[in-house]
Amino acid sequence: MLKLADDQGDLAVTRAASKYDIPFIQSTVSSFSIEEVGQSGDGPKWFQLYWTSLEDVSYSFVKRAEEAGSEAIVVTIDTVTLGFREKDLSYGYSPLADGYGQGNFESDDVFLSTLAEVNDSTIVDGIIKQINYPALNWSHIKKLKRMTSLPILLKGVLHPEDALQAIHCGVDGLIVSNHGGRQLDGVISSIDALPEIAKVVNGKIPVLFDSGIRRGSDALKVLVLGADAVLIGRPYVYSLAIDGEKGVSQFLANFLQDFSSSMVLAGVxxxxxxxQMKIVCG
Ligand SMILES: Cc1cc2nc3c(=O)[nH]c(=O)nc-3n(C[C@H](O)[C@H](O)[C@H](O)COP(=O)(O)O)c2cc1C
Incomplete structure (x- = not known):
């Protein structure tokens, strides 16, 4: 729904990320379609899948992502239903209902064929009806693994046993994330969950991390705690809202500079x- 921040939305972000060869993960509920994002900028793109209640729509998105040159599928497993967000409810705030985030749906023949009639309001209703799938389980992940040749990452892992089960199911990477604290209230923070997960995974598959990364020195901390890579959520969207593609570009330049300066100051x-650094507490 990046058009909420800037008219160029995902396209502005992919162009900025491309400059630094940083992969862009396109949301299922993106403002532009998989194909439009695929053609924007020349950097790597990954596709984030919200498993829809109609399996064929999910597979259609994955197939389109493959054809558009996506390099990985990121299945978000912590949003099988939306968290109870009082402020959104009291303000009546629902960007989906306002028509944001439908780029992939309005361009998907399989999705459109599920609607009795195609117009703006049936598209919105269809998305709202299909976007949540609380029955998502490991069998879906195993089936997806057979359906696509792309690497599959699970986003929203917070428990070491889930990490091990993911490896058992053939998953190619994990993203330790609590969705920026937007889903289950009181859940463990990602940074507290990370060390134990990195320990049990023990290098078998990459462990990525998000939730709370705000600057380069944050990235350094989670790499020391066992992550292989970090993802940035809100900060790039703030930059997009302030100054579009230029804002995102400036944010990434600052982030990378902060990261290298922090490396030098940490003596690595x-x-x-x-x-190889160890955290010593006390
Ligand atoms: C407004 C907003 C929209 C989001 N939309 C998605 C989404 O469509 N798919 C997804 O997997 N995560 C989504 N997330 C979660 C982010 O991908 C990320 O996990 C979270 O923001 C934590 O990172 P941060 O602390 O850097 O923001 C969203 C987060 C925010 C704040």
Whole structure:
């Protein structure tokens, strides 16, 4: 729904990320379609899948992502239903209902064929009806693994047993995330969950991290705690709202500079050395 921040939405962000060869993860509920994002900028793109209640729509998105050149599928597993967000409810705030986030749906023949009639309001209703799927379980992940040749990452892992089960199901990477604290109230923070997950995974598959990364030095901390890579959520959207593509570009330049300065100040030459550092408490 990046058009909420800027008319160019996902396209502005992909162009900015491309400059630094940073992958862009396109949401299922993006403002532009998989194909439009695929053609924007020349950096790597990954597709984030919200498993819809109609399996064929989910598979259609994955197939389109493959054809559009996506390099990975990120299945978000912590949003099988929306968290109870009082402020959104009291303000009556629902960007989906306002028509944001339908780029992939309005361009999907399989989705459109599920509607009795196609117009703006049936599209919105169809998305709202199909976007949640609380019955999502490991069998879906195993089936998806057979359906696509792209690597599959699970986003929203917070428990070491889930990490091990994911490896057992053939998942190619994990994203330790609590969705920026927007889903289950009182849930463990991602940074507290990370060390134990990194320990049990033990290098078998990459462990990525998000929720709370705000600047380069945050990235350094989670790499020391066992992450192989970090994802940025809200900060790039704030930058997009302030100054579009230029804002995102400036934010990424600042982030990368902060990261390298922090590396130098921490006395490490490269990521390998950083990952060998130990945290000493007390
Ligand atoms: C407004 C908003 C929209 C989001 N939309 C999605 C989404 O469509 N798919 C998804 O997997 N995560 C979504 N997230 C979660 C982010 O991907 C990320 O996990 C979270 O924001 C934590 O990172 P941060 O602390 O850097 O913001 C959204 C978060 C926010 C704040």
């Amino acid at each position: 030459k490269n990521i390998k050395q950083l990952k």
